[in-house]
Amino acid sequence: MGTDAINATRLLDILSTRTSRFFLEELGIAAEEAEREIEDAQKLNLRSLTSIMGASGELRLYLAYSFDEPLINRAFEAYASDIEVAEDERDLFVEETAAEIINIIAGNALADYNLEGPVISLSPPIIISEAKHLMRHKSAKFSSARLVTEHGDLNIHLIGPKHLFDQRLEYKE
């Protein structure tokens, strides 16, 4: 987003459609995009659980998937339906579900965005498990799409330029 080469609209288009498809096909949850803001969102809502990946190479920004609690719980139940999870593992596995969702969708989507170019690599996902707001200041640019499901909402955020933030989306001094 800090450079002209990044087309936030196109990237959000791809992520949004990939996300709808993943939720429907892998988790059995219908998710549709309801609204979108390109580069001028003044603040980002981080919901109860947010998974974040940093992209580097041709695309230098953070991708964040932020889930309402009932939605990520429902997603976990669907994703883990074929395996056994002990009660004391549950919190960890819910977080890992959020991490794996962004990992699979972003990994697949980058091939749509950039099939043949130089590699855009992704850092392993990290999880923030507290709701908070991220205000826009300095030269930051936020783009965001909100997807709605019957279990709650999901935000897809593009946050850049990457160098302004650490991987927990705190502004660097």
Added chain:
Amino acid sequence: MNGAMLESSLLETHFDAIPFGIYVVDCRTMDVIFVNRHFRDRQGEVTGRPCHEAVYGLPQPCHYCKIRQLTTKDGAPNGQTHIFELFNERDDRWYQLQEKAMSWPDGRVVKYSIAVDITELKETQNRLAEAHARLALSNKELAGANALLSEHVKLREHVDRIARHDLKSPLNGVINLPQILLERYDLPEEAAQMLRTIRESGLNMLDMINRSLDLYKLETGAYALKTEPVNLVLLAARTAASLTANAGPGRAGARIFQNGAPAAESGVLEVTADVMLCRTMLMNLVKNALEACPATEEVLVDISEEDGMAVISISNPGSLPEGLRERLFEKYVTSGKTGGTGLGAYSARLSAEAHGGRVELDSSTPGVVRVKARLPLTPRPGRRPGGGRENAV
């Protein structure tokens, strides 16, 4: 018909010609005002009904409705196109929707949606990387195999060089010592015959070694033709004379014809060719014919021209065993005679092909084996030596 109606009808005709479903919605009322033929054929006529109900089966506007994002605050088209994908539960298929606002001829601001069925594309999309990986893997293995092949070729060339040098020296003894023994000692005939056989085998082997490099070059296409004018009649006559002289007492030998009549000493049929290759080719074919026919019978060599090609036709009385006919010009094929290398006819074929010509077996006359070598009067451009590649070991 007024202007607006005409324009509207033209637009509808255009939309009808598009092979994807299109529906047009009034941005203010959300009523469907037009669907094109493709859409109508699949979903029926839905004009006049609200789009969320008619197209998506929902009682209220879809939560993902894009209409607001396609117009300005004043309700005018903002020029933006929204592209998104949607799974339609009604027909269980994925669609890509392209939506844009425009002014309809009657003045209303409308949204049109073009829906392209992308179900199959979706299924293949994620297979792409995997297919790519398989291709990359095959390529990598192929590159490995090529490197190995190239190693083998190098090794083989190395072995060939060693073989030629190292085999030839010991052969000196095998070829020359029997001669000395025969001359110096009065040996019983049985022993003398054995020595002659040893010498003959040695000569045969030397010939094979000498020829193997040229043969190898012909096989691999590395042979460079050194062309010059060659009188085939004269070359054939000399070859026949030399072979007849060596054929041994009581053998009829070979006789030269030109265009079916005994060749005159001044007979000429000139080709541009590699004289070394032509000589070996003739030598091999005539020698094979002599070896294949009864001692008292003659081998006939006829030189003629046909369709811009020189034709050397070598015939001898006899017949070829079944199964040999198709394989006569293949490598290491012999007719069961002793001392043959199975390379004569094969190298004759490679020599002919190196010139852009060919050799063939003509069994049209019963009781006669006839081999024909055809050479272009001038070597054909575009055909390089190496026609025998598929037989290279």
Added chain:
Amino acid sequence: MRRLNIMVVDDSNITIRKMTKMLEDLGHHVTYAAVNGAKAVEEYERVRPDLVTMDITMPDMDGIEATRRIMAKDENAVIMVVTSHGQEQMVMDAIEAGAKGYVLKPVKPEKLKEHLEAVVEKYLT
């Protein structure tokens, strides 16, 4: 297909558990699971699996580097990359590092079976 001893490498416990379930349902045995590339390289020689499934995006050595290092230890190692990355260059990097298969996440049993069979037929028979 014969029963394979498999090492699963992925930084996600839930993915390890899902992969293990799928592989064992297919009749194989997961003998070791590593949560990052460094651990996979460290344990490879002790475990000596017939086959390794390798994620790419992992902390503490990614899957491409881990593939390269395992191949350096054992040139006959059979490593199948299992990742969400579909970018062409990423595929090329993995194959160049020595991967013998590439499966795109999300992984389903049928897809996994098909890829395993192809790899086994080519490299493990």
